[in-house]
Amino acid sequence: MQAQLIALDWGTTSLRAYKLGPHGLVLEQRMLACGIMQLPKVPRLVAGQWCDDGFELAFDQACGDWLDTCAQLPVIACGMVGSAQGWREAVYRETPASLGGLSSSLQRVGTLRGIDLHIVPGVIQRSRLPNVMRGEETQVLGALDVLGDDSRVLIGLPGSHSKWVQVIAGNLVHFDTFMTGELFAALSEHTILGRTQQRNAPFDARAFDLGVQVALSTEGEVGPLSTLFSARTLGLTGELSAAEQPNYLSGLLIGHELAALRTLLRQRHAGSELPAILLIGNPQLCIRYRRALEACGFASVSLAEQATERGLWQLALAAGLLD
C-alpha cells in the first residue's frame, strides 16, 4: 500500500516514527531512544552531507530510509521537539484549542534532505496558575476522531506529567497537570524511600490498592506530603516488603492524584455525576489508573488506542499536507 505520511511522536526520552498509508493506516512503526534530551552525537553522512546536528541525525535514523524510497512524503511531528529545547520552538495555542486552530499553526523546519518537518503547536491555558502541554493535544485529537465531537468524556493521559483534559464540542477547553509519574521516579531514585525499595518490582495489586486506599482515607485527606513517609515506616514495621513498597508508593501517589481530580471536578460541576473517563497512554500504567479510578468512584473507564498516530493524521489532513 502507498505511504502517504510520516508521523513522529518526538518526546523528551523517545522518538516514535510511523509510516501511514490511506486513511491513516499504520504501515510500519519504530521506536528509537532519540528523545530531545538524548540525541545521537556521532557525526555521519545525511543526504550526502557530513552532519553533526543531533536533530538531523535522529530524524535520519527515524525515517531516512522511508524518505529514500519516497522523497516527497509529508512529515509531521508532535511533542517536546517543538519546545524551547527542541528542534524549533512551536507556538502555544491558547485554550479553547481545536483541530482547526492547531493545524493552522504548524511550525515548519527545513531539513538537510530539502523537505520540511511540520511541528504541531502546544496548548497553553492562561489561568492564575498557567498550564501547558506538548504532544497530549495531538493524542486528544486522535481520541476525538474515534469518539466524535459531541462526547463529554474526560480524557486522562497518565505519565510523567499526567494531564486531565476536558473537551467540549471538539475543543480542548480546560486541563490540569499532575506531576505524579516524575514525582514517583524522583522519590524512588533520590530519597530515603528508595533505600528500602526493590527496584523494578513486579505489579502487586494488594500493595497498590493499599496505597490507593490510604490516599482516599481520612489520613490521606491532608495530602501526600504527610502520607509519603508511610512508604518507609510500613516497611520498618514489616507491613510492606521491599517489593511491595514501590507498589504501595505508586498506589498512594495515583490515589492522591485522583482524589484531587475528583475534588476539582466537584468544585467545577457541583451536583453532577463523575464523568466517563477515556485513558490514553502506556497500557500497563492505564490499567493501574483504571483500577484506582474505580476505587475512587469513577464508574466508566475505557482505554484509547493509537491516539497519537490518529491525531497526527488528522492534523496533517486539516493542514492540507495530504493530497
Place this chain on the structure above:
Amino acid sequence: MQAQLIALDWGTTSLRAYKLGPHGLVLEQRMLACGIMQLPKVPRLVAGQWCDDGFELAFDQACGDWLDTCAQLPVIACGMVGSAQGWREAVYRETPASLGGLSSSLQRVGTLRGIDLHIVPGVIQRSRLPNVMRGEETQVLGALDVLGDDSRVLIGLPGSHSKWVQVIAGNLVHFDTFMTGELFAALSEHTILGRTQQRNAPFDARAFDLGVQVALSTEGEVGPLSTLFSARTLGLTGELSAAEQPNYLSGLLIGHELAALRTLLRQRHAGSELPAILLIGNPQLCIRYRRALEACGFASVSLAEQATERGLWQLALAAGLLD
C-alpha cells in the same frame, strides 16, 4: 572548666560533636561531614590499633583528642547512628515517650578506646500509618528543659523530614512527619522543575510568599501534586525568573505542609485556637517557616536554641552517666 560529657548529634549527612561542662555548658563544638552515609574510608591508627571501620574512624575524628585528654568522659549520641544502617540499632520507644523512658533504653556500643558510646533510642507511633523519629526526640527534650513540662506548645522541627510533635506533661504524645525538605531537594535536582531553576539562589521573599499563598488558595486546596507544575509554567510565562523559581517552590511546599498541619490540628482539637509554635532547627529554615506559619494564621511562633545539646545533657543526667 572541667569537661563532663561528650555529646554527639550523628545524622545521615553530618556529625556534630559537643564537649559539655558543668550544667551542660558548651565548652567546645565541631561539625564534621561524617554522617552515617558518608563515613571516612581511609584506614589509620585509632587508639594504637590499625582501623578500617568507618564508625570508629568518624568517632575518633569527632572526639578522639578530647578523650586523649580525659579518657573517662561519658559519651552519648542521638540520631541515625542508632538506625539499622547506623553503628548499632537502638530500639524505638513507643509514644507516649518521656525523658525517663528514653534514658532507660540507651544502647551501649563498645569502642576501640575501651569506652562505651550510649545511643538514644528513637520513638515510634504505632498508628495505622506508623511514624518514627530518631534524633528529634532528643531535641524535643532539650526544648522542654527550657519550656517546662506543663507547656502545651506544638514543637516543629523543619528539615528533610519535618516533624510536628505534640507534648503533654513532658510526654511526646503524638507526631506527624512531612517529607518536605527531601521532596524539595529531589524535585529541584531530579525533575524538570530544576532545569529552569537557578541553583543556590538567595532567599526572595516575594517569590516565597507567592508560593505560600498559592498553597493556601483554592487552587492549592487539592494538594501539591497539581500545583507543583506551576513552578515551571510561571517560568515559561515570564512571571518567575530562574532565581525566583526555587524560592516559589520552597514556599509552595512549606505552604502545603502547613495547610495540612492546620487541617490535622483542627480535626484533632475542633473549636480550639491554633497552638503556640516552637521551632527547632536550622535558623534560616526556621525563619522561612515562621514567615509561612504567620501567613497560615499561627499567631505565636518562637525559635529554640541549643535544643540538641540540652537534650543530650538531660538524657545523660537521667541515665546516670554523669557523676
